Amino acid sequence: NAGVMQNPRHLVRRRGQEARLRCSPMKGHSHVYWYRQLPEEGLKFMVYLQKENIIDESGMPKERFSAEFPKEGPSILRIQQVVRGDSAAYFCASSFLRSRTGELFFGEGSRLTVL
Amino acid sequence: AQTVTQSQPEMSVQEAETVTLSCTYDTSESDYYLFWYKQPPSRQMILVIRQEAYKQQNATENRFSVNFQKAAKSFSLKISDSQLGDAAMYFCAYRSAMLEMGGSEKLVFGKGMKLTVNP
Numbered sequence: 201n202a203g204v205m206q207n208p209r210h211l212v213r214r215r216g217q218e219a220r221l222r223c224s225p226m227k228g229h230s231h232v233y234w235y236r237q238l239p240e241e242g243l244k245f246m247v248y249l250q251k252e253n254i255i256d257e258s259g260m261p262k263e264r265f266s267a268e269f270p271k272e273g274p275s276i277l278r279i280q281q282v283v284r285g286d287s288a289a290y291f292c293a294s295s296f297l298r299s300r301t302g303e304l305f306f307g308e309g310s311r312l313t314v315l
Numbered sequence: 316a317q318t319v320t321q322s323q324p325e326m327s328v329q330e331a332e333t334v335t336l337s338c339t340y341d342t343s344e345s346d347y348y349l350f351w352y353k354q355p356p357s358r359q360m361i362l363v364i365r366q367e368a369y370k371q372q373n374a375t376e377n378r379f380s381v382n383f384q385k386a387a388k389s390f391s392l393k394i395s396d397s398q399l400g401d402a403a404m405y406f407c408a409y410r411s412a413m414l415e416m417g418g419s420e421k422l423v424f425g426k427g428m429k430l431t432v433n434p
Contacts, residue, residue: 233421242406242424243360256421289358293422302348302367302410304422306360 204229204307205274206292212313219279219286221310225294232275233304234267237289249275282314317342319409321425328397329433335382336392336428338407346412349383349390350422354404363405366390368412394430402432 205224213219225232231250235243245259249269260267264282269275279286289311293304318341328334340349351363366374366383373381378398382391394401407425414420 231420235422235424242426243422245421245423248420256419259421291360293360295420302412303350303362303365304410306352308357308359311358 204292204294204305206290206307206310208310209308210311210313212315213282214315215283216281219282219312221277221279221290221292221312222274223277223292223294223307224274225292226305229294229296229305231295232269233293233295234275234277235291235293237291237309239288243291246277279312282312284314287312287314317344317347317409317411317419317423319407319423319425321405321407321428323428324426325429325431327431327433328394330397330399332397333393333395334397334430336394336405336407336430338390338392338425340388340390340407340409342388342409342411344411344413348410348412349381350408350410351379351381351390351392352406352408352424353401354406354427355400355402360406364392397432399432399434402430404429 233248234246237243247260247267248256264280266278289309291309292307295304320339347368349366353361353363364376364379378395380393404427406427409423
């Protein structure tokens, strides 16, 4: 039973380019969460999605960042016109609908470096 | 909004000794989950232990146990017989269990604490 799969694991972009990070949740999970971890810091919530719906995007920057979780395929976190401050590890997590244990299952993260 | 505080940025422990990591949180909710996650150099987030707020009994997982003090909003992690593989960043996290009453689905993390295990 595969866990949460994220790709790419490492991505290098120049300032002004676009970054796309993908996340396939665990089988049977319908909820996806994206978190950002800046160097030497904890994980900050960005967005929570269900299939075809954004439920909570209170942690997303207002500009350049977007997320989707289509009916088919992985969830995508898209960062347009990247800047050096976007360099971070981006983690995806998934869970069952209204998980009784409250647990989120994390992927291994995607590390974005902006040159 | 809920907050999680880990006031110790770093700690060290001798191999085979016991160490306690502290965590406090703030919430007005009565039902919630608390977690300790471990992040080794590989950066994978690994769940160490989970506590449900309505359970008075402290959770235990092998060498890991918690001291959950609900009234004090404290949730410390004790690692017994420390091993070199325990060296990692440790994050305390909170999640609401009151989803039907408008609680948020998201996990709220503390800033983390770096644990070093000395041989």
